[in-house]
Amino acid sequence: MSPFARIREDILAARTHDPAARGAVEVFLVYSGLHAVWWYRLAHALWRRGLRFLPRAISQLTRFFTGIEIHPGARIGRRLFIDHGMGVVIGETAVLGDDVHLYHQVTLGGTGHARGKRHPTIGDRVIVGAGAKVLGDIELGHDCAVGSNAVVVHSAPPWSTLVGIPAEARPRRGAPLAAAAPSGEGIPEQPDQADFYMI
Numbered sequence: 001m002s003p004f005a006r007i008r009e010d011i012l013a014a015r016t017h018d019p020a021a022r023g024a025v026e027v028f029l030v031y032s033g034l035h036a037v038w039w040y041r042l043a044h045a046l047w048r049r050g051l052r053f054l055p056r057a058i059s060q061l062t063r064f065f066t067g068i069e070i071h072p073g074a075r076i077g078r079r080l081f082i083d084h085g086m087g088v089v090i091g092e093t094a095v096l097g098d099d100v101h102l103y104h105q106v107t108l109g110g111t112g113h114a115r116g117k118r119h120p121t122i123g124d125r126v127i128v129g130a131g132a133k134v135l136g137d138i139e140l141g142h143d144c145a146v147g148s149n150a151v152v153v154h155s156a157p158p159w160s161t162l163v164g165i166p167a168e169a170r171p172r173r174g175a176p177l178a179a180a181a182p183s184g185e186g187i188p189e190q191p192d193q194a195d196f197y198m199i
């Protein structure tokens with residue numbers, strides 16, 4: 001998929017998620033959540049080619065302009081929408097599926113100074129409310145909803161709602177019956193690289 005097609009679907013996703021979005025041109029020009037994702041894609045492509053300083057510099061410059069810090073090593077699916085954006089941090093080993101929706105002040109971070117995979121893996125269509133922290137090498141299944149200001153430190157099956165500190169998982173309202181069964185299925189797989197790394 002060409003970078004322009006990706007931008008087009010990002011704009012469409014923003015207009016779908018945000019009732020305040022009025023037109024494609026406005027979204028393209030003023031949605032800093034999208035700007036951060038687009039610069040991340042460039043930084044990530046460079047990161048994958050083995051560069052280190054330049055991608056980090058792009059990431060920090062993007063943070064300066066948008067308030068959103070996405071480590072170039074993070075692996076992010078299609079149509080990520082970061083609403084409002086200010087204060088969002090996505091760590092180096094975080095993995096996000098498709099159609100993830102993050103609000104401002106969300107941290108997808110580590111819990112300490114561990115090395116290796118230390119940030120969360122987030123399934124498709126997960127929504128993470130404003131101020132929520134999702135910490136450590138944990139996995140949130142597809143279609144989970146994390147309440148605003150929750151602190152999530154344990155994995156959760158698909159279609160869970162997670163609220164509170166520490167967050168407790170409960171079946172999400174409207175979950176399909178199959179998802180409510182505690183089968184452990186639906187924990188996100190590692191994303192398909194072909195989908196994830198193109199800019």
Ligand SMILES: CC(C)(COP(=O)(O)OP(=O)(O)OC[C@H]1O[C@@H](n2cnc3c(N)ncnc32)[C@H](O)[C@@H]1OP(=O)(O)O)[C@@H](O)C(=O)NCCC(=O)NCCS
Nearest residue numbers: 103127128129130145146147148149150161163164172173
């Ligand atoms: C969690 C959320 C996604 C709703 O998910 P849901 O699956 O529809 O959950 P429900 O509305 O059924 O709520 C489930 C329970 O969690 C509680 N709850 C919901 N959000 C909560 C939160 N942020 N903190 C604590 N409890 C919360 C509800 O009161 C309800 O409790 P009850 O069953 O005892 O009545 C939503 O409440 C939320 O926090 N969204 C983020 C919105 C946001 O950040 N907006 C910023 C706009 S600028």
